[in-house]
Amino acid sequence: MLILLSFRFLSFLAMNSSQSYLSGYSILVPLSYLKSCSLIGQLPKDLLNLRELEDLVMEDNNFDGPIPDWLGEFEHLKTLNLGVNNFSGSIPTNLGNRSTLITLDVASNPLTRVMSEKNLAKLSKLKLLAIYSYSTLKLDFDSDWIPPFQLEGLVLGFSNPNLPAWLYTQRSIENLFIWDSSFEAPDKFWNLVSAIADVQLQNNLIHGDMSNVLLNSTYIDISSNCLKGGLPQLSANVVFVSLSNNLLSGELSPLLCGHNALNGKSSLLYLDISLNNLSGGLTNCWKNWKSMVVLHLGRNNLSGKLPPSLGLLSNLTSVHLHKNKLYGEIPPSLQNCRSLLVFNVRNNQLSGNIPDWISHGVLALQLRSNHFSGKISPQICQMSSLIVLDIAQNTISGHIPSCLGNIKTLLLNNVSHHKLSFEFPLFYSSLISDDNLELVTKGQVLEYGRNLHFMTLIDMSSNNLSGTIPPQMFSLIGLHSLNLSNNKLAGEIPNEI
Ligand SMILES: *[C@@H]1O[C@H](CO)[C@@H](O)[C@H](O)[C@H]1NC(C)=O
Numbered sequence: 001m002l003i004l005l006s007f008r009f010l011s012f013l014a015m016n017s018s019q020s021y022l023s024g025y026s027i028l029v030p031l032s033y034l035k036s037c038s039l040i041g042q043l044p045k046d047l048l049n050l051r052e053l054e055d056l057v058m059e060d061n062n063f064d065g066p067i068p069d070w071l072g073e074f075e076h077l078k079t080l081n082l083g084v085n086n087f088s089g090s091i092p093t094n095l096g097n098r099s100t101l102i103t104l105d106v107a108s109n110p111l112t113r114v115m116s117e118k119n120l121a122k123l124s125k126l127k128l129l130a131i132y133s134y135s136t137l138k139l140d141f142d143s144d145w146i147p148p149f150q151l152e153g154l155v156l157g158f159s160n161p162n163l164p165a166w167l168y169t170q171r172s173i174e175n176l177f178i179w180d181s182s183f184e185a186p187d188k189f190w191n192l193v194s195a196i197a198d199v200q201l202q203n204n205l206i207h208g209d210m211s212n213v214l215l216n217s218t219y220i221d222i223s224s225n226c227l228k229g230g231l232p233q234l235s236a237n238v239v240f241v242s243l244s245n246n247l248l249s250g251e252l253s254p255l256l257c258g259h260n261a262l263n264g265k266s267s268l269l270y271l272d273i274s275l276n277n278l279s280g281g282l283t284n285c286w287k288n289w290k291s292m293v294v295l296h297l298g299r300n301n302l303s304g305k306l307p308p309s310l311g312l313l314s315n316l317t318s319v320h321l322h323k324n325k326l327y328g329e330i331p332p333s334l335q336n337c338r339s340l341l342v343f344n345v346r347n348n349q350l351s352g353n354i355p356d357w358i359s360h361g362v363l364a365l366q367l368r369s370n371h372f373s374g375k376i377s378p379q380i381c382q383m384s385s386l387i388v389l390d391i392a393q394n395t396i397s398g399h400i401p402s403c404l405g406n407i408k409t410l411l412l413n414n415v416s417h418h419k420l421s422f423e424f425p426l427f428y429s430s431l432i433s434d435d436n437l438e439l440v441t442k443g444q445v446l447e448y449g450r451n452l453h454f455m456t457l458i459d460m461s462s463n464n465l466s467g468t469i470p471p472q473m474f475s476l477i478g479l480h481s482l483n484l485s486n487n488k489l490a491g492e493i494p495n496e497i
Pocket residue numbers: 062064065086088
């Protein structure tokens with residue numbers, strides 16, 4: 001039988017806990033491939049008539065009841081995928097005797113009973129194991145158990161306070177996903193992780209100190225956990241790292257300036273350490289990270305000026321430095337960042353003129369709540385792709401330039417093709433991460449993510465703008481939100497509105 005290992009390993013944002021994470025390891029066999037068919041009830045024992053069955057893919061239905069123990073009677077069974085159903089109870093122990101199994105996926109089922117080595121005892125060929133069950137499954141593996149298998153992919157979700165000890169016997173894992181689990185991650189866990197290329201540990205309650213950790217995975221997402229201590233170091237292999245929404249503190253330098261082995265050879269494209277408790281300055285170590293495309297450091301306690309060396313990151317497309325204590329002017333070296341699409345420094349103490357040299361291709365410029373002053377230079381109208389221009393709550397004076405009426409994207413009522421997402425190829429799939437911004441519209445602060453590209457906004461409110469409103473503004477028929485309040489504007493509202 002032809003086996004098609006179609007490893008669709010999921011764009012990371014498309015994931016949520018109702019998916020079966022190893023679903024891609026599936027085979028194309030019409031009879032046994034009954035994925036997403038809205039089937040209900042218990043699995044019919046008549047299936048046993050298919051004695052030669054090698055692959056049973058029943059993922060994403062609504063089967064309930066226990067996982068039947070007669071499944072263990074299929075002598076040739078290689079793939080059993082029962083993920084995303086409503087199976088309860090446990091995994092029958094006689095499946096643990098089904099030594100032909102290569103894939104065992106029971107992820108996203110409300111399994112409640114204890115799972116132990118008996119469930120996996122003879123599975124010497126097993127490569128892919130997915131046992132995830134909304135933190136209801138209790139693992140009770142003997143701490144000395146050495147599994148007969150070496151896994152390549154593992155999806156785990158469990159209610160124990162500790163990782164199963166056998167995890168440390170696995171030397172071939174390429175993809176590790178842990179969901180909805182709470183455990184202390186010792187240094188040896190991070191050593192294990194450093195040999196795994198694709199690591200997705202987001203949205204757990206993983207605690208531990210990262211100060212002595214060296215991350216080495218190509219792709220590693222540890223966002224939304226309880227990690228503390230200083231920042232880990234990154235090896236030159238890391239392409240994507242998210243440490244967002246943890247309790248990490250200290251300075252950026254251990255991560256950015258730390259590792260000797262790096263030798264300027266970094267492959268890093270994506271760095272997200274937003275929503276932590278970082279302090280200190282932005283460092284001068286950017287020359288090590290020239291490949292960087294996405295830099296998210298918002299919502300920390302970073303201070304100091306933007307270092308001119310940031311301009312060395314010529315491929316930057318998305319920069320979020322909002323809600324820190326950054327001050328000083330935006331260095332002109334950022335002119336080198338010709339690929340910038342999103343530049344968000346809102347809620348800092350930055351000053352000087354609004355940079356009018358920012359890449360003409362920029363889509364969103366958010367300078368809100370700083371100390372920017374001076375006039376709005378007509379150069380800003382050259383940013384012909386702008387969909388968000390948010391310079392509210394500064395002390396900008398002078399007139400509103402009438403050339404704003406020329407911004408091309410806002411002249412049309414179809415901006416939706418400017419999707420603000422970041423995509424790069426990853427092993428077997430591609431990674432897509434949508435950009436996001438908080439915008440004030442209709443008096444509310446709303447977060448725009450996937451839908452950001454549908455939004456068009458000019459917010460110049462709470463400045464010191466004077467003169468009249470240029471009627472040209474109202475040729476911007478694609479503009480959804482315009483706020484000019486709290487200024488010193490005079491005259492009539494043009495009829496063109
Ligand atoms: C899942 O099965 C339980 C009984 O085990 C039932 O109460 C529940 O409604 C089922 N859930 C769904 C979504 O069908």
